[in-house]
Amino acid sequence: MRARGILTVEVLTAIGLIIAPFVLPHLGFAPNTVNRILVWGLFGLGFDILFGYTGLLSFGQSAFYGTGGMVAAWLLTRAGFPNVVAALFIGMIASAAVGYVVGLVALRRTGIYFAMITVAIAEVFYFVEFNPLSAWTGGENGLPGVPTPTFNFGFMKIHFTTGWGLYPFLALCYFVGIVVALRIVRSPVGVVLRAIRENPLRAAAVGHNIHAYKLTAFVIAAAFAGFAGGLLGMMQGFMPPEAFTFDTSGQLVMQTAIGGRGTLFGPLLGATVWLYLQDILQSAFQLGAAWKLVLGLVFVLLVVFLRHGIIGGFKDLAYRLAHKREAEEPQAYMPSLADDGTGDAAPAPATHRVAHASASPAYTGPILQAMGLTKHYGGVIANADIDFSVNQGELRGIIGPNGAGKTTFFKMLTCEVPPTSGRIVFEGRDIAGMSVTDVCQLGLTKSYQVNQLFNRLTVEENITIAALAAIRGKFRLDMLKSLRKIPGLKEHVDRKLALVNLTARRRTPVAQLAYGEKRRLEVGLALASSPALLLLDEPLAGMSPAERVETVKLLKSIAQGRTMIVIDHDMDALFELAERITVLQEGRVLVEGTPDEIKSNAKVQEAYLGGVHGVIDEHEAVPS
């Protein structure tokens, strides 16, 4: 039933596109304005996937818009290529290829660097179009004479002309575009892209190759831009060199922000507002060139006061009016896995690594060994010469005073930071120097001391993100596949949700969870990676006594059939949970032994109590 609920978006779009030519003229829209809105909207679909979904703000989309448009226009006007639609697709492919190469450079950095680099790259394209390549692109004159498409079905011939005569073709292109874009954002790839937007570090840590996914989003955006650029030339009968200007990129960014990023329809709505106001301000208000000043001011006010654009504003309004939780939810198009699952609940046990959880029998030695592990930060020695070994199925506790180097030790084990020297052997394989993503894919992951969640997504989506890495591997391009078609995903997510006792909260956005629930979700994310060895960094930190009791119970149940290493300051809990305990002090292993040995060890008492000899406080020592 929910699947149908999702298809309604497509149906409503189709209806809207069909009735638009009958309604919009009465509102003062010229046919060419409507056509331009569609081209901008299509251009924006890809950009919104890049910016709204993946969180990468590019100011250089003009490069791909212009490239796609120029390639298509060149084929049709200079090369005598006959088929308009094929030319559009070739332009799109060329643009995607260029996007791949540019992405390799631009994605070396993130954030503001990424924005600056894309601006610079787009400027290069502009100059290259004007000068070195002017023999092909017509330089500042552009390429005139781009034809509109004709379809010959034998029995009838459809020729699209201009104005409303071209509208059906553009509307069809937009419709196909939105269908593809919706599939992408609802696919596993779409979920990972949102994970990257919310928390790239965690997305990498749960086992996704985020660089490859970012590049994918970049290429998708370039492909949409290239196709839209081809349509631009066709629509105007002339491919303008202005497509390459910084203004083009800027207008796209502003339209998307005005309409609402992360909605797919934002760019279309933003283009409608922008172009409509431009027409009105220029003609009705006789503002001449000042229209852009007015729109600039409107844009600044909008960014200041309406963070998520017009669509976001309506969502907030609806939320306030309704006071219901539903309004928060549609942020994502991800269908809830909970609902029916009637479709194909193919129980085929997932491909990748899920089997790991039930301890692989092939390798029998210690699951993890660290030898001479050392980490220096400049002159500060965080860890010195640590030898450490954990057996299959063991539950190991690590304690130590603040600053003993526990977290650094974990970071090295999961390859978040490289050791200064020493070896780490996981299941017989030396993993030192591997990436955190690869190590997670091998079956070693951790939960964080400070929550690293995907905050604007729901509990279920959070778990799904980690589960997808376990089931699909670190990178897979199944971007047209529905989440529901992933074999074993629903069962996997349900199981992990139940394990951390969050089944009832599956639809709740993380931001609305209580602290204890967030902590459990933090552990749940690590669990959903189906690790062979799970590291927990202070799972009890900051919890109330009641929450602690509950979480200790939870940890006990998780420990069944798993190998775990737990850092915590709560000694009661660790003495109760762990079979063996390692004590770190000042970056070194102080002692190692059973909880009873540790309790009565003089060195440990000294480390904690600063040289006061005697028995650890009863309260600390006696397991409750």
Added chain:
Amino acid sequence: MLSWSNFVSQLFNGLALGALLALISSGLTIIYGTLGVLNLAHGAMFMLGGYAGYVAYQATGSFIVAVIAGTLFLAIVGIVMERVVIRHFYHRPHEDQLLVTFGLAIVFVEAVRFFFGSQTQSVPPPSLFTGITSLGFMVYPTYRLAVVGIVAVALVVLFIVLYRTRLGMIVRAGIEDSVMVDSLGINVDRVFMIVFGIGAMAAGFAGIVNAPVVALTPDVGEAILVQTFVVVVIGGVGSFPGAVIGGIVAGEIISLTSMIDPGYAYVMLFAAMTLVLMVRPQGLLGLRGRE
């Protein structure tokens, strides 16, 4: 065409452009380093400085007054902009900061277009520096030589402010660790305002000093903004020496490539940026891990 004097004169052109880029970029990079905001309106501020100076020159006929007016006007614009808009964005995502400063850039450019039109305006160089100077083996426009000197002085002043004053120490400490500075009981709020004002002043000063060299149009800031981005990427974000070195490198690349074929100036600039990104992603003098 590739004569020796031509080469040297392009070398000087590159130095003049580079010094200018260094000055504008250092404003951009100090603002980003301290406040964490990448100011996309920085190019528009450069343009505003030129126009403010132009207005002052029209009114008084004095180039000195024009320079002072352009610089002070931008200091005011910067401070007002920080108080009214920017400071509400410190805790919002980078994307929102980029969007709002981009919007402000458009407002600045279009407002100037509204009042002055799109046609070019010109400010003549001061009488002291008109004409050409003979350097023995070649002749070179006097004012362009003067620009190198003037901007060098400005950079030295900026250096003294940053490295020899209490404010500069706070600013540099803020670039390293703004949370720590805040917790040391320093009024970061006021420092932020001053830093934004100084950055804007640098852009405005560069704008009016450069006005006699190029034709002044509302769009003059856009090209400069792109070039300063490349400078900052090459030099490393938040690094004043990086901005100076990056600026001169970028200026020389643009000017020496233009000597052979101006169409490739940006291609070469971009190639240099790519090379830096490949070899040293944090920039020549940037610190690793600062993003």
